[in-house]
Amino acid sequence: GAVVSQHPSRVICKSGTSVKIECRSLDFQATTMFWYRQFPKKSLMLMATSNEGSKATYEQGVEKDKFLINHASLTLSTLTVTSAHPEDSSFYICSASGQVPSYEQYFGPGTRLTVT
């Protein structure tokens, strides 16, 4: 199957700083990338949908000025958590889909963010 990478896999930052997470599709062109967040023992919560070259579409309740998403190329999307607070600590996962059969989404390995 298609491969999606995320970097970093784990990050610890201080409250008030910003953190950038990268999501790359390694062997296919991803026209659309999705960003999810998973709380402990909960399902994946969709945060936003990003299409290459256009502004991301955010889900209700997700602050677009806090979670900046850039999808500058067909293989790279970034999520920047600005002015991070401890409540932003979570597991962030991206997925990518393209013209692969039936728009299956392939997920990255996730990024564990801890804000101290």
Added chain:
Amino acid sequence: DQQVKQNSPSLSVQEGRISILNCDYTNSMFDYFLWYKKYPAEGPTFLISISSIKDKNEDGRFTVFLNKSAKHLSLHIVPSQPGDSAVYFCAGRGSGNTPLVFGKGTRLSVIA
């Protein structure tokens, strides 16, 4: 409003037996359904999918059944292996390249 429901949070099965994971949905506009397997601190891994125009799709040990009239799908794993122990998420989506809507997952434990 939970559009995709996995009512069993956990399931234990003996190695070699069949595992049946169930999923119900409420959104009749879903066009496609997918099953993902997830280990802790990892991203979900795609397992198998089914289009809403089909009622069965098989891939090796994994078979997904769809009953549209009941808005129900199930994933069968046979024979179950200890390496299948993970959390399984059911997801549905509309037509085209649209976001997935996930259930809360079922933790499968396959006991040797």
